[in-house]
Amino acid sequence: MLGFTSKQLIGVGIFLFMIFIGVPLIIGATGRWDFYFTLTSVALLAIASAGVWLTFYIGRINIGQGAFALIGAYVSAILVVKAGWSFWISLPAAGLFAAIVAILIGLPILRLRGVYFAMITLVLTQVVTLTALALPITNGAKGISNIPLPSGISLFGIPILPDFAGMENTKLAFYYTACVIMILTYAALYRLVNSRLGHLCRSMQQNEELASSIGVNISYIRIVIFAISSFFGGLGGAMFGSIAQSVYPSSFQVADSVNFMLNCFLGGLGYVFGPMLGTLVLYFGWDLLFEFGKYQMLIYSTVLILIIRFLPNGLLSIRIGKGGDK
Amino acid sequence: MSPLLQVKNVTKKYGGLTANNAISFDVAENEILSVIGPNGAGKSTLFKMIASFTPTTSGEVIYQGERISNLKPHIVARKGVVRTFQETTIFKSMTVRESVVVAQHLRAKASLAGYFWGSKTAKEDVTAFEKYADELLEFLGMSEISNEQASNLPQGSLRALGIAIGLATDPKVLLLDEPFAGMNHDETMNMVNLVRSVRDERGVTVMLVEHDMPAVMNISDRIVVLNFGEKIAEGTPSEIQNNEKVIEAYLGSVDDEIGM
Numbered sequence: 173m174l175g176f177t178s179k180q181l182i183g184v185g186i187f188l189f190m191i192f193i194g195v196p197l198i199i200g201a202t203g204r205w206d207f208y209f210t211l212t213s214v215a216l217l218a219i220a221s222a223g224v225w226l227t228f229y230i231g232r233i234n235i236g237q238g239a240f241a242l243i244g245a246y247v248s249a250i251l252v253v254k255a256g257w258s259f260w261i262s263l264p265a266a267g268l269f270a271a272i273v274a275i276l277i278g279l280p281i282l283r284l285r286g287v288y289f290a291m292i293t294l295v296l297t298q299v300v301t302l303t304a305l306a307l308p309i310t311n312g313a314k315g316i317s318n319i320p321l322p323s324g325i326s327l328f329g330i331p332i333l334p335d336f337a338g339m340e341n342t343k344l345a346f347y348y349t350a351c352v353i354m355i356l357t358y359a360a361l362y363r364l365v366n367s368r369l370g371h372l373c374r375s376m377q378q379n380e381e382l383a384s385s386i387g388v389n390i391s392y393i394r395i396v397i398f399a400i401s402s403f404f405g406g407l408g409g410a411m412f413g414s415i416a417q418s419v420y421p422s423s424f425q426v427a428d429s430v431n432f433m434l435n436c437f438l439g440g441l442g443y444v445f446g447p448m449l450g451t452l453v454l455y456f457g458w459d460l461l462f463e464f465g466k467y468q469m470l471i472y473s474t475v476l477i478l479i480i481r482f483l484p485n486g487l488l489s490i491r492i493g494k495g496g497d498k
Numbered sequence: 499m500s501p502l503l504q505v506k507n508v509t510k511k512y513g514g515l516t517a518n519n520a521i522s523f524d525v526a527e528n529e530i531l532s533v534i535g536p537n538g539a540g541k542s543t544l545f546k547m548i549a550s551f552t553p554t555t556s557g558e559v560i561y562q563g564e565r566i567s568n569l570k571p572h573i574v575a576r577k578g579v580v581r582t583f584q585e586t587t588i589f590k591s592m593t594v595r596e597s598v599v600v601a602q603h604l605r606a607k608a609s610l611a612g613y614f615w616g617s618k619t620a621k622e623d624v625t626a627f628e629k630y631a632d633e634l635l636e637f638l639g640m641s642e643i644s645n646e647q648a649s650n651l652p653q654g655s656l657r658a659l660g661i662a663i664g665l666a667t668d669p670k671v672l673l674l675d676e677p678f679a680g681m682n683h684d685e686t687m688n689m690v691n692l693v694r695s696v697r698d699e700r701g702v703t704v705m706l707v708e709h710d711m712p713a714v715m716n717i718s719d720r721i722v723v724l725n726f727g728e729k730i731a732e733g734t735p736s737e738i739q740n741n742e743k744v745i746e747a748y749l750g751s752v753d754d755e756i757g758m
């Protein structure tokens with residue numbers, strides 16, 4: 173089915189069971205309701221990280237995903253608060269807007285490779301932050317707060333999506349929503365990587381000159397990929413804004429952009445599901461080290477360096493081993 | 499019959515250095531034409547301009563009546579003029595078969611979206627690509643190594659893989675830059691036969707740059723000789739072997755010898 177082996181299907185099944193049934197059961201039993209917020213954050217960060225992973229897939233180091241997450245968060249907030257749109261419509265619109273910005277920025281900068289591209293993306297987040305501070309529509313440093321919770325949607329009188337405001341447990345609703353979007357994101361990523369576009373990306377990642385000699389329009393594919401990548405960033409950011417019910421210029425910072433990239437390194441650049449695992453481990457890793465106080469950063473960085481040194485292909489390379497599946 | 503490809507007054511300058519100076523010659527359909535000359539003569543530069551990997555400073559390259567110089571390489575490849583590289587340029591972490599499959603993407607009938615959703619046409623494409631990859635690898639005598647990772651292949655197979663990738667695009671004109679480099683006598687002779695069968699059985703017009711003179715004399719219908727960016731001679735192998743200017747150019751250089 174869908175080109176999966178039965179072993180993979182079982183894996184996917186266990187995974188879905190865990191996040192949709194296992195986690196709520198465990199949280200219900202332990203009473204750790206705060207975990208919903210943590211795991212929702214992980215899911216949303218994993219969506220943005222999936223985009224960064226995709227730019228790695230065409231051989232570009234992207235340290236600018238925070239910029240697109242911030243753009244997505246603002247676009248959704250403005251559409252909901254100022255234009256009165258439904259959040260559910262603003263969500264894809266935020267992704268699309270981020271993608272369009274990516275196309276405009278990508279046209280000049282995607283020609284750059286290696287450290288040059290990385291450096292430019294590194295300043296993007298700061299540029300968007302400063303823009304948000306300067307523009308009237310984004311409300312400067314005050315940001316946009318009091319974003320209403322997502323309202324329900326019904327088609328022909330049949331409710332498709334519930335009204336979050338009328339719920340007693342919005343945490344659970346947001347958790348489910350984030351998980352569904354994350355799963356859709358990774359399913360799309362998996363299909364993309366295993367389709368012709370993915371194969372063309374791989375050819376470009378390995379040798380752009382040879383790719384163009386076999387007729388691959390490398391500049392076009394770079395733009396398409398960067399746009400999709402930023403679409404994911406915009407989606408993740410928009411969801412975040414909705415959950416926090418506010419967006420500020422500092423909602424996503426350069427450090428977040430760096431983390432998106434680290435998530436990919438940590439999980440493994442060779443594996444579609446690498447960034448998801450990387451996000452989970454990095455997010456919890458940081459929290460677990462909290463009790464070390466001022467040594468938190470030191471231990472955290474040391475562990476990261478060791479992992480990248482000894483597991484250059486990421487955490488997933490342990491389980492899957494050399495070659496592995498995608 | 500009008501020529502398939504015409505090089506017209508092509509000049510390439512890198513700063514003060516003239517790598518190609520007003521080079522002109524024609525390539526007929528279905529011929530094997532070699533470009534020879536000492537190191538630094540400008541052979542690779544010429545090939546890069548024909549495949550639009552680098553723009554001409556002046557002059558133009560005409561293919562089937564259309565200018566193909568100063569375009570993008572992928573556009574020229576789509577028209578059927580495909581180059582291989584002097585260095586062994588391959589997709590390192592793909593298998594031989596994967597490389598040959600991906601190189602056929604121009605023949606795809608389904609759209610990229612069709613591939614994403616797994617449309618019927620896309621599935622048919624993939625089956626066709628894989629079938630043709632197997633045929634091509636069989637034709638090139640590479641069936642045994644088809645599942646080898648490219649980075650694990652010995653030098654000789656890498657050259658063959660480069661040619662396989664080029665051929666998989668279904669070119670009309672294939673530009674081979676030093677396809678026999680680093681090969682011993684037997685490997686070279688195999689490759690000579692292979693290149694000839696590419697022309698004979700697949701109707702591909704072949705242009706090649708080579709230093710191995712016996713191989714060049716053996717394989718070529720015609721030869722163009724460059725020296726210091728100038729075309730100094732053009733003709734059949736026997737004409738070239740007896741050309742004063744050519745002998746002089748080669749005797750003047752230390753590291754090349756003409757096999758006569």
Ligand SMILES: Nc1ncnc2c1ncn2[C@@H]1O[C@H](COP(=O)(O)OP(=O)(O)O)[C@@H](O)[C@H]1O
Nearest residue numbers: 512515517535536537538539540541542543544
């Ligand atoms: N990208 C470049 N920039 C500057 N000079 C170059 C470049 N490519 C080639 N050249 C010079 O042009 C001349 C011809 O090079 P090339 O075409 O590679 O020679 P050949 O393939 O005949 O050995 C050489 O002097 C070389 O140094």
Ligand SMILES: [Mg+2]
Nearest residue numbers: 541542543584
């Ligand atoms: Mg050369």
